[in-house]
Amino acid sequence: MQEFLQQVVNGLTVGSVYSLVALGYTMVYGILRLINFAHGEMFMVGSYLALSTVSVLGMGQVASGSLGGILLVFLISMTAVAGLGVLVERVAYRPLRRASRLAPIVSALGASIFLQNAIMLIYGTRFKVFPEKLIPQISWEVGGVKITLMRVVILVVSLLLMAALYTLVQKTQLGAAIRACALDHDTARLMGIDVDRIVSLVFIIGPALGAAAGVMVGMFYYQINFVIGWTYGIRAFTAAILGGIGNIPGAMLGGLILGVLETLGAGYISPGWKDAISFFLLILILIVRPTGILGERVAEKV
Amino acid sequence: MKKFVAITLLLVMAVALTGCGKKEVEPIRIGVQGPISGQWAIEGTGFVKAVRLLAEEINNGGGLLGRPIEIIEGDDKGDPKESSLVAQKMVASKVIAVIGAYNSTATEPASQIYDENKILHITPSSTATRLTEKGYKMFFRTCFLDDRQGLFAAEFITKTLGKSKVALIHDNSTYAKGLAEWTKKYLEERGATVVFFDAITPGEKDYSPTLTRVKAIGPEVIYFTGYFSDAGLLVRQAKDLGILETAQFMGGNAVNNPDYIKSAGLDAAKGSIITTEPVPSDLPYPEAQKFLQDFKAKYNEDVASVWTPSAADAFRVIVEAIRKTNSTDPVKLAEYLHNELKDFPGITGPITFDEKGDRLGTIHKAYIVNEKGEFVPYK
Numbered sequence: 253m254q255e256f257l258q259q260v261v262n263g264l265t266v267g268s269v270y271s272l273v274a275l276g277y278t279m280v281y282g283i284l285r286l287i288n289f290a291h292g293e294m295f296m297v298g299s300y301l302a303l304s305t306v307s308v309l310g311m312g313q314v315a316s317g318s319l320g321g322i323l324l325v326f327l328i329s330m331t332a333v334a335g336l337g338v339l340v341e342r343v344a345y346r347p348l349r350r351a352s353r354l355a356p357i358v359s360a361l362g363a364s365i366f367l368q369n370a371i372m373l374i375y376g377t378r379f380k381v382f383p384e385k386l387i388p389q390i391s392w393e394v395g396g397v398k399i400t401l402m403r404v405v406i407l408v409v410s411l412l413l414m415a416a417l418y419t420l421v422q423k424t425q426l427g428a429a430i431r432a433c434a435l436d437h438d439t440a441r442l443m444g445i446d447v448d449r450i451v452s453l454v455f456i457i458g459p460a461l462g463a464a465a466g467v468m469v470g471m472f473y474y475q476i477n478f479v480i481g482w483t484y485g486i487r488a489f490t491a492a493i494l495g496g497i498g499n500i501p502g503a504m505l506g507g508l509i510l511g512v513l514e515t516l517g518a519g520y521i522s523p524g525w526k527d528a529i530s531f532f533l534l535i536l537i538l539i540v541r542p543t544g545i546l547g548e549r550v551a552e553k554v
Numbered sequence: 555m556k557k558f559v560a561i562t563l564l565l566v567m568a569v570a571l572t573g574c575g576k577k578e579v580e581p582i583r584i585g586v587q588g589p590i591s592g593q594w595a596i597e598g599t600g601f602v603k604a605v606r607l608l609a610e611e612i613n614n615g616g617g618l619l620g621r622p623i624e625i626i627e628g629d630d631k632g633d634p635k636e637s638s639l640v641a642q643k644m645v646a647s648k649v650i651a652v653i654g655a656y657n658s659t660a661t662e663p664a665s666q667i668y669d670e671n672k673i674l675h676i677t678p679s680s681t682a683t684r685l686t687e688k689g690y691k692m693f694f695r696t697c698f699l700d701d702r703q704g705l706f707a708a709e710f711i712t713k714t715l716g717k718s719k720v721a722l723i724h725d726n727s728t729y730a731k732g733l734a735e736w737t738k739k740y741l742e743e744r745g746a747t748v749v750f751f752d753a754i755t756p757g758e759k760d761y762s763p764t765l766t767r768v769k770a771i772g773p774e775v776i777y778f779t780g781y782f783s784d785a786g787l788l789v790r791q792a793k794d795l796g797i798l799e800t801a802q803f804m805g806g807n808a809v810n811n812p813d814y815i816k817s818a819g820l821d822a823a824k825g826s827i828i829t830t831e832p833v834p835s836d837l838p839y840p841e842a843q844k845f846l847q848d849f850k851a852k853y854n855e856d857v858a859s860v861w862t863p864s865a866a867d868a869f870r871v872i873v874e875a876i877r878k879t880n881s882t883d884p885v886k887l888a889e890y891l892h893n894e895l896k897d898f899p900g901i902t903g904p905i906t907f908d909e910k911g912d913r914l915g916t917i918h919k920a921y922i923v924n925e926k927g928e929f930v931p932y933k
Contacts, residue, residue: 483757
C-alpha cells in the first residue's frame with residue numbers, strides 16, 4: 253500500500269506538469285483548430301531562461317534561493333516566453349490564418365525545429381544543470397510516503413495556475429470573449445470582439461504556463477537538455493487529447509490521469525511498457541469516446 | 555608585347571604544373587566517429603580533440619611515411635542509424651582506419667560496414683562483449699570487455715562490501731544490458747541474489763516509478779550499468795525517496811564522468827561507488843602524463859573522461875602499425891595488431907590484442923565520490 257501511494261504521489265507530480273503544458277495545446281486548438289507543435293519548445297525555452305536567470309543572479313551557489321528570488325525567476329521566464337509565444341504566432345501562424353489546415357501545422361513544426369536548434373546553438377549540446385542548493389532539501393514522510401518540497405511546489409503551483417486560468421475563462425468578460433472566439437471567429441468579430449487580440453492573449457497564457465512547467469521541471473530534476481520540449485510536449489499533447497482537446501478542465505484531468513497511469517505502469521509492469529500502456533489507453537478512450545473524457549460533442553460548423 | 559605576355563603565361567603555367575606534381579602526396583586519411591553532438595557530445599568531441607592533437611604532432615614532425623595525416627570527422631550522435639550513415643561516408647572518403655564509435659549501440663552497425671570494406675576499426679570505449687564475437691578481422695578495441703568489469707563488480711560487491719542482495723538496473727543499450735547480465739552471472743556464482751533486474755528508458759527525466767519499486771524490494775546495493783546523465787537523475791531521485799539510507803548506489807564505467815556529480819548534486823552523489831578504468835589523472839604511465847599535459851596545453855581543459863586517452867591510444871596503435879609494417883594497407887595493419895603488437899606502451903597501460911581484437915588484461919578499479927565531489931580510489 254505504501255509503495256502504491258508513493259507511486260501515486262510520483263504520478264501526480266509528473267501529471268501536473270503534463271497538465272500545465274497540455275493547457276497550451278488545448279487553448280490554441282480551441283481557438284484556432286491548430287495543433288501548436290512549437291508549444292513543447294516554449295516549455296523547454298522556459299526551463300533554459302530560468303537557468304540563465306538563476307546563474308545571472310548567482311542563486312543557489314552557496315545558500316538556497318530566497319522565495320522572492322525564485323518568484324522572480326518564474327516571472328522573468330514566464331514573461332519572456334509569453335513574448336516568444338506572441339512572436340511565434342505573429343511570424344509563423346497569423347500569415348497562414350486563412351490558409352488550408354495543413355500549412356499552419358507545417359509552419360508549427362518549422363517553428364519547433366527552429367527554436368530547438370536556436371537553443372542548442374546558444375547553450376550548446378550538453379545537458380545543463382541547475383545549482384544544487386537552489387531549492388532547500390526538505391522532505392516529509394507521511395505514512396511511509398516520502399514527499400519532497402519540490403513535489404509539493406509542483407503540485408500546488410500547477411493547481412493554482414490551473415484554477416486561475418479556469419476562473420479567467422469561465423467567470424470574466426475576457427473569458428467570455430475567449431470562449432466566443434473558440435465557437436466562431438466571424439460571429440465573435442460581429443459582436444465587437446477583436447479576434448486577433450484574443451488569439452494573442454491565448455498565445456500569452458499558454459506559453460507562460462508552459463514556461464512555468466519548464467522552470468519547475470528544471471528545479472525538480474536539475475538536468476535539462478534541448479530536447480525535453482519534445483519528450484514533454486508529446487506526453488502533454490496526449491494528455492490534451494485524452495481529456496478532450498479544446499477543453500480546459502479536460503487538459504488538467506488528462507494530464508493527471510496520464511501521469512499516474514504511466515507511473516503505475518512503469519512501477520508495476522516495466523518502465524519499457526510505460527509508453528505502450530499510456531498510448532493503449534489513449535486509443536481505447538478514443539474508440540469509446542472519440543471526443544476525449546470531457547470533450548463535448550460540438551455541432552459541426554458549416 | 556604579346557609575345558612577352560604569352561611567354562610569361564607559359565612560364566606561370568609551367569611553374570603551377572610542377573607545383574602540382576610535387577604536392578601530389580596523398581594524405582593518410584583516418585576517420586574519427588562518435589557523438590560529436592547530442593547527450594554524449596562531450597565524449598565525441600573528446601575523441602576528436604585527442605586524435606587531432608596527436609595527428610598535429612605527427613604532421614609537424616614531417617608526417618607518417620612522408621605523408622601527412624588527414625582526420626575525417628563523423629558525427630553519429632550515439633545513434634545506430636546515424637552511425638551507419640557516418641560509416642558509409644567514411645568508406646566514401648577513403649579512410650584507412652576509423653576510431654569510434656563511443657557507445658556499443660552505435661559501434662555495432664558501423665563495425666559491419668567497416669569489416670565489409672576492409673577498413674581498420676578501433677573503438678576506444680564500446681565494451682559490449684558481442685561486438686568481438688562476430689569474427690570480424692578488422693575490429694579492435696582499446697577498452698576492456700564488459701565481462702571483465704562484471705566480474706570485478708561482482709567480486710567487489712560480495713568480497714569488499716560483503717553484500718548479497720543486489721538490484722541491477724540497466725538502460726537496454728547493448729553495453730549496459732551486457733554489463734548487467736555479466737554482473738548477474740558472476741554475482742549468482744558467488745552466492746549473491748539479484749533481487750531486481752530491469753531497464754529504465756534513457757532520456758526520461760523521472761525514474762521514481764522504478765526506484766519506488768526497488769525501495770519496496772529493499773536491496774543492499776543498487777548497481778546501475780547505464781550512462782552518467784541517467785545515473786545523476788537516478789541517484790538524486792533515490793535520495794529523495796530515502797533509498798540511499800539503506801542501499802549503496804553503484805555505477806558502471808559509463809558513470810565515470812564529472813557531469814555525473816554535477817547533475818546528481820553533491821549531496822546525493824557523495825558516497826556512491828563506480829567500477830571503472832582508472833580516472834585519467836590516476837594513470838601511472840609516463841605516456842599518460844605527457845598526453846594529459848599536452849591536452850591541457852592545447853585545449854586549456856582537462857580530458858573529460860578515460861575514453862579520451864583511450865581514443866588517443868587507438869590512434870597511437872594505428873600509427874605504430876603503419877610505422878612497423880611500412881604500409882597503409884588496412885588488412886596488413888590489422889594482421890600486425892592481431893599477431894605482432896605486444897605490450898605496446900599505451901597511455902592507458904600496455905596494449906596487446908587477442909585474436910578476436912579484444913584487449914588483454916584488466917585495469918578496473920572501484921572509486922568512491924568523496925565529500926568534495928571527486929572520484930577517489932575506494933579503500
